[in-house]
Structure formats: structure tokens, C-alpha cells
Amino acid sequence: MFPTEEQHALREMARDLFAAASPPKRLRALWDGEDRGRDVWKRLADAGLTGLTVPQEHGGGGGGFREVVLVLGEAGYAALPEPLLETVAVGVPLLTEIARLAEETPGGAWAHGWLERIAAGDAIVTVQLGGAPYVVDADVADLLLTEIEGSLFALTDFGAEPVVTEDRARRLFDAHAIVDSRSAVTHRPAILEPARDRGAVGTAALQTGIARRLLDTTVEYARTRQQFGQPIGAFQAVQHQLADVHVALTAAGGAVWHAAGAIDDDGPDRAHAAAVAKAAANDAASLANRVALQLHGGIGFTWEHDLHLWLKRGLALQQAYGSAREHRRRIAADLFDEESR
Amino acid sequence: MDPPLTSAHVAFRDEARAWLADHVPDLPPPGSPEAFEQHVSWERELHEAGFQALHWPEEYGGRGADVVTQAIFEEEYVRADGPDRVTVLGTNLLAPTLFAHGTDAQRQRWLPDILAARTIWSQGFSEPDAGSDLASLRTRAERDGDDLVVNGQKIWTSYGAYADWIFALVRTSNFSAPRADSTPDGPTKHAGITFVAIDLRSDGVEVRPIIQLDGHAGFSEVFFTDVRVPIDQVIGEIDDGWPVAMTTLAAERDAPAAPPARYERDLRDLIDIARAVGLDTDDVVRDRIAGLHVRVECYRHQAAATVATLAAGGSLGDGASVTKLLWSELERDLYAFGLELLGAHGEVLDDRAPLRDVAGWHSRYWYARAATIYAGTSEIQRNILARRVLALPKA
Ligand SMILES: Cc1cc2nc3c(=O)[nH]c(=O)nc-3n(C[C@H](O)[C@H](O)[C@H](O)COP(=O)(O)OP(=O)(O)OC[C@H]3O[C@@H](n4cnc5c(N)ncnc54)[C@H](O)[C@@H]3O)c2cc1C
Numbered sequence: 001m002f003p004t005e006e007q008h009a010l011r012e013m014a015r016d017l018f019a020a021a022s023p024p025k026r027l028r029a030l031w032d033g034e035d036r037g038r039d040v041w042k043r044l045a046d047a048g049l050t051g052l053t054v055p056q057e058h059g060g061g062g063g064g065f066r067e068v069v070l071v072l073g074e075a076g077y078a079a080l081p082e083p084l085l086e087t088v089a090v091g092v093p094l095l096t097e098i099a100r101l102a103e104e105t106p107g108g109a110w111a112h113g114w115l116e117r118i119a120a121g122d123a124i125v126t127v128q129l130g131g132a133p134y135v136v137d138a139d140v141a142d143l144l145l146t147e148i149e150g151s152l153f154a155l156t157d158f159g160a161e162p163v164v165t166e167d168r169a170r171r172l173f174d175a176h177a178i179v180d181s182r183s184a185v186t187h188r189p190a191i192l193e194p195a196r197d198r199g200a201v202g203t204a205a206l207q208t209g210i211a212r213r214l215l216d217t218t219v220e221y222a223r224t225r226q227q228f229g230q231p232i233g234a235f236q237a238v239q240h241q242l243a244d245v246h247v248a249l250t251a252a253g254g255a256v257w258h259a260a261g262a263i264d265d266d267g268p269d270r271a272h273a274a275a276v277a278k279a280a281a282n283d284a285a286s287l288a289n290r291v292a293l294q295l296h297g298g299i300g301f302t303w304e305h306d307l308h309l310w311l312k313r314g315l316a317l318q319q320a321y322g323s324a325r326e327h328r329r330r331i332a333a334d335l336f337d338e339e340s341r
Numbered sequence: 342m343d344p345p346l347t348s349a350h351v352a353f354r355d356e357a358r359a360w361l362a363d364h365v366p367d368l369p370p371p372g373s374p375e376a377f378e379q380h381v382s383w384e385r386e387l388h389e390a391g392f393q394a395l396h397w398p399e400e401y402g403g404r405g406a407d408v409v410t411q412a413i414f415e416e417e418y419v420r421a422d423g424p425d426r427v428t429v430l431g432t433n434l435l436a437p438t439l440f441a442h443g444t445d446a447q448r449q450r451w452l453p454d455i456l457a458a459r460t461i462w463s464q465g466f467s468e469p470d471a472g473s474d475l476a477s478l479r480t481r482a483e484r485d486g487d488d489l490v491v492n493g494q495k496i497w498t499s500y501g502a503y504a505d506w507i508f509a510l511v512r513t514s515n516f517s518a519p520r521a522d523s524t525p526d527g528p529t530k531h532a533g534i535t536f537v538a539i540d541l542r543s544d545g546v547e548v549r550p551i552i553q554l555d556g557h558a559g560f561s562e563v564f565f566t567d568v569r570v571p572i573d574q575v576i577g578e579i580d581d582g583w584p585v586a587m588t589t590l591a592a593e594r595d596a597p598a599a600p601p602a603r604y605e606r607d608l609r610d611l612i613d614i615a616r617a618v619g620l621d622t623d624d625v626v627r628d629r630i631a632g633l634h635v636r637v638e639c640y641r642h643q644a645a646a647t648v649a650t651l652a653a654g655g656s657l658g659d660g661a662s663v664t665k666l667l668w669s670e671l672e673r674d675l676y677a678f679g680l681e682l683l684g685a686h687g688e689v690l691d692d693r694a695p696l697r698d699v700a701g702w703h704s705r706y707w708y709a710r711a712a713t714i715y716a717g718t719s720e721i722q723r724n725i726l727a728r729r730v731l732a733l734p735k736a
Binding site: 001002215219222223230231233234235236238239240242243244246247250251252254255257258273276279280283325328329331332335336 | 608612615621624627628630631632634635636638639640642643645646649653660663666667720722723724726727728730731732733734735736
């Protein structure tokens with residue numbers, strides 16, 4: 001139910017590491033076009049984070065999805081620009097599944113090698129599922145797992161064409177422009193659906209982290225910014241907006257944690273729980289976004305202030321792995337077609 | 342229930358489910374003396390079957406069950422369409438307060454009757470001029486020998502018209518506490534309050550019923566004129582009743598008080614309404630119902646987390662305000678959307694309206710409108726979160 005002691009420690013470790021390894025200064029350098037390099041990725045690997053979900057026999061930590069959402073929550077909190085979600089939350093479980101199916105698919109043995117390289121920090125994975133038009137971080141990825149008409153392809157040799165994005169630290173590439181030498185690694189659509197759910201829940205975790213950062217920053221600001229002879233945080237109109245963000249975030253956090261459990265247990269409500277988590281996190285994150293900028297007033301609207309780094313990351317993730325509307329559509333189908341299930 | 346259930350939990354659930362399926366009566370709302378009596382009989386039956394207050398220790402007649410078992414029962418009770426329980430103020434609010442602050446003698450004296458639905462309790466916190474600002478209450482009690490002599494008035498007392506006892510907050514000192522001290526947590530106002538149990542049959546007590554806007558009776562105001570209350574009916578210390586009252590309020594805002602199964606049931610009704618009016622394929626309607634479902638799910642997880650916290654021996658503290666906001670605002674929005682879906686039928690209370698129990702829906706709609714007021718208004722919950730959880734400054 002609650003995070004265990006170890007999970008707690010993992011989260012603390014991730015928080016400290018992300019804050020130290022990727023401060024806003026670095027985000028801004030990336031915004032200015034700086035190359036990401038592999039330094040930070042290496043530090044994540046040394047801390048066991050890139051191999052978090054890699055099975056122990058392949059050199060990883062063998063962690064489950066509960067661990068993933070805790071770490072991604074902190075990645076969101078730091079607006080970490082590395083593709084942890086793609087590699088750890090989606091890529092590794094896909095590769096593990098491919099390896100498990102090794103007898104039937106020629107790619108099996110090959111997947112082991114990738115898992116080991118990921119755990120060691122020598123390989124970055126990105127993914128493109130469900131016909132997403134853009135691929136994140138294709139420039140730094142060594143492996144692209146891409147879904148084409150229900151089959152999964154693994155590409156190592158692909159050219160990527162960057163697109164201009166609002167959040168310049170989250171780099172996107174035109175999926176259609178990817179040139180490849182494709183060979184399907186699996187034709188089993190059954191492994192793709194859970195992968196999409198992992199993407200949605202992982203994104204929801206990132207969003208709750210971003211929203212928590214926005215809330216903390218804004219609470220801090222409201223305690224110090226004085227107007228009319230008192231801190232603005234003493235005004236009830238300000239307090240109530242922040243309380244609402246706290247409530248929405250608590251609610252979304254519960255949904256994300258539940259969905260992570262459903263993924264770990266491969267429960268029958270996995271897909272449904274994932275849709276609920278993404279919809280709830282989207283709503284909480286958009287409320288946090290709106291309130292944070294509003295309560296920062298003019299200063300929050302400047303380029304110099306760091307706030308917009310989180311505002312924009314939050315905005316970007318609203319669409320990733322399905323918008324709230326798309327997830328609610330799926331939920332409605334579950335609800336209204338219940339009898340036929 | 343989300344927490345992993347033991348085989349004992351599963352066995353209990355099956356037992357409760359089977360019993361409820363055979364026994365749950367169809368009762369009118371407890372808004373008349375006759376209906377109230379029917380509710381009381383039903384709850385006696387519930388007690389005889391051993392289902393009242395399962396989580397109480399065995400020495401007080403409970404089953405000594407864990408909070409998970411209690412939560413399972415509440416879920417099953419809703420699923421079986423069990424009627425609202427008129428003993429809740431005793432079982433859910435006073436009892437935890439007595440366990441935390443009462444004396445052994447007080448527990449022995451009151452708890453068995455609460456459990457057996459022999460005495461019905463009401464809650465006397467609010468006054469005409471002290472609602473949200475509870476600590477500014479003015480009902481006063483003066484010491485006279487072994488008695489407290491109580492004078493003043495309580496209001497909005499649920500079930501007050503039919504109850505036997507009331508647990509009330511009275512001012513025992515600081516009579517001239519500066520009313521100007523209006524800060525929510527100023528020390529002066531909170532000192533000098535006493536938590537006391539009063540027999541409503543005592544001389545000098547007058548109960549005047551108040552009809553609720555939905556037509557229900559049972560609500561009341563309670564007047565005290567020189568009412569003598571033996572000192573051994575004080576719960577906690579004289580002048581130090583505030584922490585005692587906080588225990589009661591925390592219990593009131595708790596998740597188990599609002600079983601998530603209720604909202605799951607209501608959402609199914611909402612889906613039925615959508616079907617009945619032919620809007621089940623309307624994209625906007627589906628989107629909004631899915632949105633409400635997301636909130637029901639989030640609340641279910643919050644309730645499960647609450648149960649787990651309590652089961653681990655923890656308490657929610659100010660976090661209970663999150664729970665209270667979630668359930669009260671969810672129910673408000675859920676029923677309102679049902680009326681919106683009913684369209685032109687939304688005004689109609691008879692069975693011309695295409696809904697199994699349209700009067701029941703309206704009734705729940707109105708009671709939900711009170712949910713954001715009773716047990717501390719939404720505004721007060723937000724104040725608590727802002728000040729005590731987010732640590733925002735005082736004005
Ligand atoms: C159905 C029902 C059952 C009830 N049962 C009981 C019962 O059994 N026993 C009992 O003791 N009481 C009971 N109550 C009373 C209930 O607890 C009070 O109504 C409630 O605490 C609000 O107090 P009030 O009505 O005096 O409103 P007020 O305190 O006058 O508030 C009016 C409005 O002002 C807002 N407000 C007040 N102070 C602030 C502030 N500091 N910041 C922002 N907004 C503020 C409130 O949120 C509200 O919207 C019941 C009420 C209802 C509706």
C-alpha cells in the first residue's frame with residue numbers, strides 16, 4: 001500500500017541525485033542548444049537508475065513499476081531532461097518481454113545484450129508507440145523501439161530529423177522522417193498494450209512530480225512575496241488555490257500509485273487504472289500549472305525566472321501517451337460497454 | 342477494498358454480504374418519529390447479528406476487528422443498499438472520542454447502549470453564532486457542587502429531535518474572552534471549552550425541530566436553561582475540551598465515514614440515467630461521466646490509503662481535510678450532473694422521470710449540497726490545508 005522503507009530511500013536518493021546532476025542551469029544550457037553528453041546518464045547508471053527495471057540476471061536492479069513511478073516523480077520534480085521514462089519505464093520492460101519470448105522470436109538473445117548495456121549505462125532507448133508522430137530524444141538514443149501496424153521493430157541505425165519544440169530541453173524528432181533498415185522483432189501486439197500503459201502511467205508520474213515542484217515553488221514564493229503589508233500567502237484567495245492544487249495532487253498521486261501496482265501485478269484493471277492515472281495527473285498538473293503562474297504574477301511570466309521550465313515541461317507531457325480526453329474516452333468505453341464485457 | 346485481504350477478511354466479507362442480502366430492509370428516510378423508530382429497530386437487529394461497530398474492542402461489545410474489516414462492512418452495507426444509520430453519531434464520532442479521552446467508567450456506562458442502539462446520540466457543537474468559528478461558542482456551564490449548570494443554545498443538531506443524548510461543547514471559563522480574538526487558532530478562545538455529555542431528558546432542555554429544505558424533519562435546535570449535568574459526564578478535562586473536540590472532528594472527516602462503494606453505485610445510476618435519456622452515445626456526456634469516474638477512483642484510493650494509515654496505527658490529522666473535500670465535492674457534482682442529464686425531467690419527482698428512484702436521487706442531491714457545509718465547510722477545509730499542511734502564513 002505505502003512505499004516501503006527501501007522505496008522511500010530510493011526516492012530520496014533519486015531526488016538528491018537529480019537535483020545535483022541537473023540543476024536549472026543545465027536545463028537552460030540545453031535550452032540554448034548545448035549537447036546533452038553522457039555524463040548525467042552515466043551518473044544515473046552508477047546509481048543503478050538506468051538499470052532499475054532490468055532483471056537482476058542481466059545486471060539490473062530488478063525493480064518493479066512502483067519503483068519506476070517513485071523515481072519518475074522525482075525526475076519530474078527536477079525536470080530531468082534524460083529519457084528515463086522511455087528507457088526504464090517502457091523500453092526495458094519491452095526488451096525483457098522480447099527476451100522472455102526468445103524461443104519464438106529470433107530477437108530474444110539479442111535483447112539480453114541490450115538489457116546489459118542499458119544497466120551499465122552504455123545504451124539509451126527511445127520508443128514510439130501507438131502511431132505517435134514524434135519520437136523523443138532520438139538524437140541520444142542507441143535503440144529505437146517502434147510500433148508499426150501492430151508489430152514492434154527495433155532500429156539501431158536511424159536518421160532523425162529534429163522538430164522545433166516549446167520545451168527546448170525535451171527534444172522531439174519527426175517519426176516519419178526516420179530512415180531505417182527495419183526488421184521486426186516481434187509481431188505480438190499483446191506486448192504493446194502494456195507498454196502503452198506503462199508510458200501513460202510513467203508520464204503521469206512525471207507530471208505529478210512537475211506539479212509538486214510547481215506547488216512547492218509557489219508556496220515558497222507566497223510565503224515571502226509581500227503585498228499590502230503581508231505575505232501574499234496570507235490571503236485566503238491565494239491559500240485556497242494552493243489548497244486545491246494539493247488536493248488534486250494527492251488524488252492523482254493515489255491513482256498513479258494504484259496503477260503502478262496494477263502494472264506490477266498485471267492485474268485485470270491494469271489498462272483502466274492507467275487511463276485513470278493519466279487523466280487524473282493531467283488534470284492535477286494543469287491546475288498546478290495555472291495556479292503557479294497566476295500566483296507568481298509578473299515575475300513568473302519572464303524568461304529569466306525558472307518557473308517556465310516546469311510550466312512548459314508540464315504542458316508538453318499533457319499530450320504524451322494520450323491526452324486526458326483520449327483516456328476518458330477509453331474509460332467511457334469501459335463504463336458504457338460494461339455489460340458487453 | 343484495495344488493501345490485500347486476508348482469508349479472514351474474505352470470509353468476513355462473504356458472511357456480511359450473505360447476511361445483508363437477507364436482512365436489509367427498505368426503509369423511508371428517518372425524517373419522522375415512526376420512520377426513525379423503524380431505523381432504530383433495524384440497527385438493533387444489526388447489533389444482534391454482531392455487525393454494529395465491529396472495530397470496537399471486545400470488552401465493549403465490538404468484535405475487536407481491524408479497520409480493514411470495518412471498512413469492508415461499510416462497503417458491503419452500501420452495496421446491499423442499507424439505509425442511513427441513525428446511530429452513527431454515537432458509533433462513529435462519540436465512541437472514538439471516548440476511546441481516546443473518556444474514562445473507563447464513561448466507556449462502561451455509554452458504549453454498550455450506543456452499540457445496542459438503546460440510546461441515540463446527537464452532536465451539539467454548532468451554535469447560531471458559532472459555526473465555522475466553533476471556538477467562539479457561547480453556551481456556558483458553571484460549576485455548582487458536583488454539577489455543571491448549562492445555559493445556552495445549540496443548532497443544526499442532526500437527529501436532535503429523536504435523540505436521547507447530546508455530546509456538546511460548552512464554555513466553562515474565559516467567559517469574557519475577547520470576541521475580537523478572531524484568529525482561527527488564537528489560544529484564548531480554545532482554552533476554557535469543555536466537552537460534556539448531556540441527557541436530553543434533563544430538566545431545562547428544550548428541543549425544537551427544524552425542517553430541512555428537502556422536507557426532512559429530525560434536525561433541531563436545542564436550548565439549555567439551567568440544565569444540571571453531573572461532573573462525571575465531562576469527557577476529558579474541564580476547560581480543556583478542544584483537543585477532545587478535534588478527535589471527534591477528525592473522525593467525522595475520515596474516509597470510512599463515506600464508503601467509496603457509495604459513489605461507485607451512484608456512478609452506475611448516472612450511467613443508467615444517461616442510457617434512459619438516450620445520451621449514452623453522446624461524446625460530451627461520456628467524457629463528463631468518465632471524468633466523474635476518475636474522481637470516484639481517486640477517492641477510492643484515498644479512502645484505501647486512509648484505512649491503511651489507520652490500520653497501521655497512524656492518524657490522518659490535517660490530511661483528513663483532503664478526504665473531506667474529495668468526497669463532499671464529488672458527491673455534489675455527481676448528483677448535479679444526474680439532474681442535468683434528466684433535462685426537463687429534472688424537476689419531476691414522480692415516476693414519469695426515467696429513473697428507477699428519481700425521488701431518491703433528488704434527496705441525495707440535496708443532502709450532497711449539505712455535505713460541503715457539515716463536518717466543516719469546504720472553505721474551512723481549504724484553510725486547514727493551506728495553513729497547517731502547506732504552512733502558509735497567517736493574515
Ligand atoms: C445537514 C447538516 C447537518 C448538520 N449536523 C450538525 C450536527 O449534528 N451537530 C452540529 O453541531 N452541527 C451540525 N451542522 C452544522 C455545521 O457543522 C455548520 O453548518 C457548519 O460548521 C458551518 O457553520 P455555519 O452554518 O454557522 O456557517 P458559517 O460559519 O456562518 O459560514 C457561512 C459561510 O461562510 C464561510 N466561512 C466562514 N468562515 C470562513 C473563513 N474563515 N474562511 C472562509 N470562509 C468562511 C463558510 O465556509 C460558509 O460558506 C450540520 C449542518 C448541516 C447543513
